[in-house]
Amino acid sequence: MPVRRRQQRRVRSMSTCSWCLPANTLRTGTCADTGIPASDLPAxxxxxxxxxxxxxxxxxxxxxxxxxxxxxxxVACSPTPPPQPSRYPLTGQVLAVHLDRNELTVKHDEIPGFMMAMTMTFPAEREVVLDLTPGDLISATLEVLDGQARLLDVKRTGSAPLPGNTNEIALAAGLLEVGDAVPDAALIDQTDRRRSLAEWTGTPTLYGFTYTTCPLPNYCPLIDRNFARLQEAIAADDTLRGRVRLVTITIDPSHDTPDVLARHAEVLGADPAVWTFLTGDPATVDRIAGRFGVGIVRPDEPGGEIRHNLRTTLVGADGHVLEIYSGNDWSIETVLSAMRRAVG
Incomplete structure (x- = not known):
């Protein structure tokens, strides 16, 4: 091989090996690739x-x-740990047992740091639901996760009479909402005639709940006045006349007998063809009021003030809830407009 080509090959080999050696490396040994002594390699x-x-x-x-x-x-790509449930000690009384849904309606004491005392319905284990009856006193753990609550570790601690001056049990059974069908109930009107709520199916009807001795001007008396004004407006409206109804159900059936309601209707100028007043046995009244979302707490002594909320409901001709007016600040025109839509 000519000398010049051997030198070029040697230079290329030495150049390649020289990059492997840091500047301060001791230049000893032999290049593994070429066999050339390291001392012969150029820096x-x-x-x-x-x-x-x-x-x-x-x-x-x-x-x-x-x-x-x-x-x-x-960190962003790492899996997010699942949320952990919160748990609180709960004590209270079982008001109702719902075997079909595995649920308990419990009037519970205050849960410090979480919830005031109230009546609520909670899911529980099937064997627990089967073992309890209304009136049982219980202790349990309330577990809350993602807005859902359930009872764990339920233990029966005793029993007590159920509250008799309230319709809490009926309220806990579930409130009617828009779209729900109104349940039937047997009641009595101001003429002492037995009536069924199903009789009003086929006609849009506005239901209200009051009692004749209510002392608060902006409660029952205001609802009565609003119904009287609605009756006048209906009579003057060609679209509504003869096509809608008004029903007032008393929440004080012990006092508001058919005779009392008849006198009350006369004072208000109620037209029986449009506006009907209903009473009934206390259990039925409590149940139907509770379904309509009206809570009732009666006084321990007769003649005292009944504590309640206001909730007025418009039911369509098909017997399903169309509108719900909570409180006493709904306007006459708002209800009339809803009635016009209901009659089409």
Whole structure:
């Protein structure tokens, strides 16, 4: 082989091996690739060495700047731990047992830091529901997760008479909402005639709940006045006349007998063809009021004030709830407009 080609090959080999040796490396031994003694290899060119060092520094700086972003990405991509339930001790009395839904209606004491004392319905284990009856006193753990609550570790601690001056049990059975069908009930009107709520199916009807001795002017008396004004407006409206009805159900059936309701209707100028007053046995009244969302707490002594809320409901001709007016701030025109839509 000519000398010139051997020298070129030797230079290329030496150049390749020289990049493997840092500047401060002891130049001893033999290159593994060429077999040339390391002492014979030329040192890397200074400019090339500086370029390598600068490149290393740039790479190190990039890694230093990107490291926080890489860490954040790793955290973001890591799986989110599932939410953990909250648990609270609960004590109270079972008001109703719902075997078909595996639920208990419980009038519970205050749950410190979470909920005031009230009556609510909770799901529970099937064997627990089967073992309890209304009136039982219980202790349990209330577990809450994602807005859903259930009772765990339910233990019977005794029993007590059910409250008799309230319709809490009926309320807990579930309130009617828009779209729900109105349940039937047997009641008695102001003429002492037995009536069924199903009789009003086929005619849009507005239901209200009051009692004749209510002392608060902005409660029952206001609802009565609003119904009287609605009766007048209906009579003057060609679209509504003869096509809608008004029904007032008393929440004080012990006092508001048919005779009392008849006198009350006369004072209000109620037209029996439009406006009917109903009473009935207390259990039936409590049940139907509770379904319509009217809570009742009666006084321990006769003649005292009955505590209740106001809830007026418009039911369509098909017997399903169309509109619900809570409180006493609904307007006459709002109800009339809803009635016009109901009659089509």
């Amino acid at each position: 890397p060119v200074n400019g090339a060495r500086r370029a390598i060092v600068a490149t290393g520094r740039r790479i190190g700086g990039m890694v230093h700047r990107l490291l926080p972003l890489l860490l954040l990405a790793a």
